[in-house]
Structure formats: structure tokens, C-alpha cells
Amino acid sequence: MSRKFLDTESPAWVADGLITEAQRQQLLARYPPDAVPAVGLLPLLGSLLVALSALSVVAANWAALPPVARLSLLISSLVGAYAGGHYFMQRGNRTLGRGLVGLGLVLFGVSIILVSQTYQLVGYDASGLLAWVVAGVALAYAHRSRLLAALTVFIGAAVQTYCTQALGSYSYATAALLAGGLGYLWWRRPDGLLSTVLSAGLLWQAALWVGVSHAKITWFFVPAMLVYAAGDWQPNRAAGRSAQGPPLIAAYLFALGLALFGETDAYADLLRPPVLAYLGALAAVLALSVAGKKQRGRLDTLPDWLLLLPGFYLPGGLPLAIATLVVLYAHAGSVLVRAHRAGSADQLTLGTVLFVGATMVAYFKLTWAFLDKSLFFLLGGVLLLGLSWYLRRRNARVLAAAGTPSASPGAPAEPAE
């Protein structure tokens, strides 16, 4: 509740007799108006402008600077950022301190790149930039910092992208450092945001590997589901679930694409890796995931794996499209059932969205060819209206049951309408 809201609404409360004028004054005194927030921002903006000015002076004269001057400039700003970071961290201002250490880490990479550029030096493998990733992982450990870990995920993504695109090779060391180094940090100090960032970063590494090795793109899901399985074993349920978000989104988008474009055999053919190798690898990951779910008592999330059913081995065409749709429906249904059991409103919304999405895909996929245009739209509209009515009713009932557990489930009380 904001102070402004209190200011505008409280006179009416006094008028209605909810509170007395004295109580109103007490409330206003309890939530003092913020000191003009822009004033606190001014020094920050000022120092930002000064830094930008220094940066542009250097950039404008960069070509005229002798190599030694460039080198000392880079190293002194690197050391300066770290020293400032350590200073503020020791004074207890950890946010600013870590921010400055992060700036130092960025400057380290910039220094490597600019010094190579100054000496017109060409490197032929990732070893030059690998040091950047190593430094990031080491700093994340040294400062036990999630911010630095997340920054390192982005650095790893940039380094790997450069390796695969410009050098034509895959840096396994970068991928291993992210998975092993930051993965261990995540395992010991689980955190929601880092989980998602790290998981997405690892998927990016996997996607680049698939691109460089010219493998069938479905191989992507073996490492992706390994990340998912790691989420199953993570003792902290929320962090594990956050890590599972990106692989699940990728799998869902893939299934959706299969339902939409799977009809053409040419597309499905792009996706078919050797049956035994692929299914064997995926089954091994599944076993790992199931063991983790069992160990941590999370078998209710097992239907997530429905999205990974390898429908693309079916002959392309209508059978494949329909099979994928059935899977999408089953998955949406499983999310709805789980949400219903847990009484979670967010999950319920997600399940509803997935359900409506599957219905739309099914409808556009299956009826377009058979129906007259006006009938097509009419039927679609009626279908969506009916669905929304049904799901709203269901939602309201579930939320009412969750809100007042003592209320009898049969009572059709809907006073909100």
C-alpha cells in the first residue's frame, strides 16, 4: 500500500467512521513520505556521467595512445574496480562491493580483448578467453556470490558463442566449467534466479554444441534433460523447480512445433537420430530423473516427461500431429491435476493456458481443412467461450476451496458474481 493511496483514501475512512482522525494521523505518521527519491539517485547519476566522460575521452584517443599507455590504463581500471569492490565489501556494503567486483570481472575480459587488439594478436583457440570464464567461476566461489555466478553464466555464453561462430570449434572446457563449477555452487547454495539463469545458460551451451557438431537437433534434449534431472536431485525444491523451467519450456516449444509442422515428413526426418542410441541416452536420463524424484518425494512432477515422448519416430502426417496433440493435452491435464491437488493458483493459471493452447493448436490443425470458413470461426468461438466458462468455474471452485477449507465442497456459493 503506497503512501499516496493512504493520503487519498484515508479521509473517506474517517468519514465512514472506520477510523478516527487521530488514528488517521497515527497511520500517516507511521508511513512517512519517502525522502524525495531522486536526491539519492543524484550522486549515482553524477558518477555515472563522470565515468562516461572519462570513457569517451579514452575511446576518442585510443588509436593515438601508445600500447604501453593502453595497457597501464586497462590494468589500473581493472585493479581499481576490484580494490573498490573489496573496500565496500569490507565496509559492509555488499551490494555495491559485489557490483564493483562484477565490473572488475567484465573489465578483465575487456582487457584481454583490447590488449590482443592493441598488439594485433590472433589466437586460434579459446584459451585466451577461457581465462575469463575461469576467473568468473573463481570469483563466484571466493565471494560466494550469486550475482557473480550469474554474470559468469553470461560470460560463458559469450565465450562459447565466439568459439563456435568465429573459431569453428567447441570449447568443452567452458561448458564443463559452467556445469561443474557453477553447478556445484548452485547445488550448495540454491537460489531461484541463479537456477533459471544457469539452467538457461547450460541449454545455450548444449544448443551450440548441437549446432557445431551437426547432430540432429533432438540430441539437444539429452543434455537439457540432464539439467532437468539435476533439478530433481536438488534438495531445495523451489530452486530445483526453477532450474527445470528452461528445459521444460524448450521441450514444450518443441512439442508444439511438432504438432504444428510435424505433418511434413521432411521436417520430421530432420529430427530422427539413430533410434537405439537416442532412446537409450534419454532413458538413462529418465532413470536418473525418476530416481531423483523418488528420493526427494516429487513423483507428482513425473508427467513433465510426457513432453519428451519421441513422437517424431512416427510416420509424418496426420498420425504424428494427432499423437503430439494427445501428448500436449495429457501434459496440460497433468499440470491441472497437480495444481488442483496442491491448490496453487499460479499452477492452475499455467495449466489453463497450456490447455487452451493445446486446444487452439488442435482446432487450427484439424478442422481448417474440413469446415466451411464461417462454421470454422463459429465453432472455434463457441469452443473457446465454453472452455473459458468451464475453466473459470473450476478455478473459482478450487480457489474457494483453498481459501476456506472448512466450507462444504457441495455448496454452490458464488457471491462474487
Next chain:
Amino acid sequence: MATAFAAVPEAPLRFKLLPRLLVGAQVLYVLGVAGAGYATTALGKAVVLAATPADLTTLKTTDFVRLRYAVATVPQAQWRGPGAPSRRQSVYVLLTAAGAPTAAEVLGVYADEPRAAAGQAVLRGWVTDVFPRTLGLRYGLERYYVPAASILRKSTVARPLRVQVRIAPWGQARIVEVGE
């Protein structure tokens, strides 16, 4: 109280020593990159490559020019590898006339590192294009950051250039000087 005292000496150590070591290592690494530049000049084989600048008018907005090397296009007949060359593949280019004042010429493009005889040098690169008769190559030396005093800044007319390159025994290469 005792636990608070016990925690004090340990925490500052962790926050002082390890991060400082890391900063020192990073500074040394950056110095090492610069050192590799000087070492390449001092110890590398000198090769002269003929090139033309792609567009000198870009120097008004950027501080580098793109160089088009004569050795960037080689006949397919010079490909020496087990299979056909593919795009983005990294290759080893065997050059003549290492140390000579004349521009180097390509003896062969190898998939695996060849042994260079006296007077020859190996420059690494990547395949950018595979045409029916020729191969397009990239050496990583295409972007030349033009110093303020360079002759390239005198006029915008593109003339043939002689690019002096040094190739270090450990494989790194750098442009030492660009002249006409």
C-alpha cells in the same frame, strides 16, 4: 561471544587473501597477453603478405580497416586434406618466402599441421567459402586497427599494401607493420 571471536580471524582471511590472489592472477594474465605480443615479434617468423584495404573511408567512423589479402583466395587444387574442405573448418596454410622482402605465396592448404621447411612458414586460418574452383580463407588478421601515425590515414585512395606479419613458434600471429 566465543563463537563470534572464533569467526573473526577466519572471515577476513577468506575475504582478503583469495580475492587478492585472484586479482593478481588476472593482472598477470593481461600482462601475459601483452608479453605474448612482444614475444611474437621477437621470436616469430617474418612473412610479408600482399593486401589491399577494402574501404578507407570507414576510418572516419571506426579505428580499423578491413584488409583483403592476396592469399585469402586459393585454388582448390592446393587443398591437402583427407576429405573435402568445409566451411568454418580451421586450416594450416603453408607459405613461401618466410623472411624474404617479397610477398609470400601459398604452397598448400592443409587440414593438419604440415612441417615447414627452411624459408617456409605456416599460418593458421579458417575456410570461409568453398567455391567450385577456389577456397575463401580467413586469417583473423583482416581487421587492422590503424595507429594514429599510419600512412593509411593520409589518403582515402586504396593502394596495394605490404603487411608484415610475425608467426610465433607456438602458433600465434600478429601484424607488426603495414606499409606500401
